Amino acid sequence: MKLIISNISGIPIYEQIKQQVKSAIMSGDLQADETLPSLRTLAKELKISVLTVTRAYTELEQEGFVKNIQGRGCFVLGQGSELLREQLICKIENNLSEAISAARVANLSEEELHHLLSILMEEKTDE
Amino acid sequence: MNDYLEVRNLSKSFEGFQLHNITFTLPKGYIMGLIGPNGSGKTTTIKLILNMLKRTSGEVKILGFDNIASEQEAKRNLGVVFDSNYFSDEWKISQVEKSVSAFYENWNTQKFSETLKRFHIQPSKKVKELSKGMQMKLMLACAFSYDAKLLILDEPTSGLDPVSRDELLHILSEYIEDGEHSVLFSTHITGDLERAADYITYISYGELFFSGGKDEFIDSFRIVKGGCEELSTDLGKKMLGIRNFSTGFEALVKTEDLKQFAHLNVEPATIDDIVVFTSKRGEQYE
Numbered sequence: 001m002k003l004i005i006s007n008i009s010g011i012p013i014y015e016q017i018k019q020q021v022k023s024a025i026m027s028g029d030l031q032a033d034e035t036l037p038s039l040r041t042l043a044k045e046l047k048i049s050v051l052t053v054t055r056a057y058t059e060l061e062q063e064g065f066v067k068n069i070q071g072r073g074c075f076v077l078g079q080g081s082e083l084l085r086e087q088l089i090c091k092i093e094n095n096l097s098e099a100i101s102a103a104r105v106a107n108l109s110e111e112e113l114h115h116l117l118s119i120l121m122e123e124k125t126d127e
Numbered sequence: 128m129n130d131y132l133e134v135r136n137l138s139k140s141f142e143g144f145q146l147h148n149i150t151f152t153l154p155k156g157y158i159m160g161l162i163g164p165n166g167s168g169k170t171t172t173i174k175l176i177l178n179m180l181k182r183t184s185g186e187v188k189i190l191g192f193d194n195i196a197s198e199q200e201a202k203r204n205l206g207v208v209f210d211s212n213y214f215s216d217e218w219k220i221s222q223v224e225k226s227v228s229a230f231y232e233n234w235n236t237q238k239f240s241e242t243l244k245r246f247h248i249q250p251s252k253k254v255k256e257l258s259k260g261m262q263m264k265l266m267l268a269c270a271f272s273y274d275a276k277l278l279i280l281d282e283p284t285s286g287l288d289p290v291s292r293d294e295l296l297h298i299l300s301e302y303i304e305d306g307e308h309s310v311l312f313s314t315h316i317t318g319d320l321e322r323a324a325d326y327i328t329y330i331s332y333g334e335l336f337f338s339g340g341k342d343e344f345i346d347s348f349r350i351v352k353g354g355c356e357e358l359s360t361d362l363g364k365k366m367l368g369i370r371n372f373s374t375g376f377e378a379l380v381k382t383e384d385l386k387q388f389a390h391l392n393v394e395p396a397t398i399d400d401i402v403v404f405t406s407k408r409g410e411q412y413e
Contacts, residue, residue: 010395013322014342040303041304047323049323049325051325
């Protein structure tokens, strides 16, 4: 798994670790039951504080992506990618609801809204 | 034994300087940075921990042992690195080993020669022939050879070039990797701590300003910037330190007060920012 830390991104280091672990789970780079790098080794290699890595791993556990087992390591949970997908679908739903509300205010018909979505999707595939 | 170093209400009075009620603990397995401007009491604190100065009051425990009542037991587990080496200049490395190992029952000769090799120190050299970085590594090699559990370093990076500083930080993070060793590290080169330290203890004018997690420390402060007309007396009262210039100002504020500064440019603060602004004691400076 690739894990690198940017010093100029402005994103806290623990958050950078979390994001990269999550995207590795999503892309299948990290499979269920695989272990994350050992906490203290990762801290040493990335030259960051042990507490920073601890925070990242603890929050990943609270969010249901990994399981910390004392003395054995930090394991990727099976439902990790499922969970991420759920979170993304939830985000899509929220954004779409917002679009619908805006469309109502603007008096846009359902048809026009569908049309708008198709156009936008085509533009995205072109990119 | 979870706390490798416990300092409680440590005080020392000199003429013209007072170290007042310093309290902090360093758990095992972590690196703590001891910071503060020159003359704030960092070295005094370290000398009191090492019993090189007589404390006025307070308590110090090293791996649970009182640093005065059980000095021998406390120091058996302790490794110390100073800014300048404490060996005789004329000694060869072998004489260094001979004299240091005499004090430690568990001295490991093999470990010593392995560590020298790893640090690229030639055993045939004399102490005075070693560079500053090498002398520091020699002190570390000694501490590793009797398996010191707690390392105390006083300004170890001040005379080092960036390569040696990076090496030192790497050696320290390797040292604590197994979770059984801790490091207390005084420095005013805070960039060294920005990443590697787990805890920060900040002493200012002989008083404890903060002791706790580094991330928490950095996150409790923000830098705000704005134009001169955006500065009001009320806002000024909430600022911990401010620098005015002809086209605007920048100031250090507490993150919890951030709401009042939302209209300004807000940036994360570095350890240096926090030390510089708080050391001005709210005075304005140009």
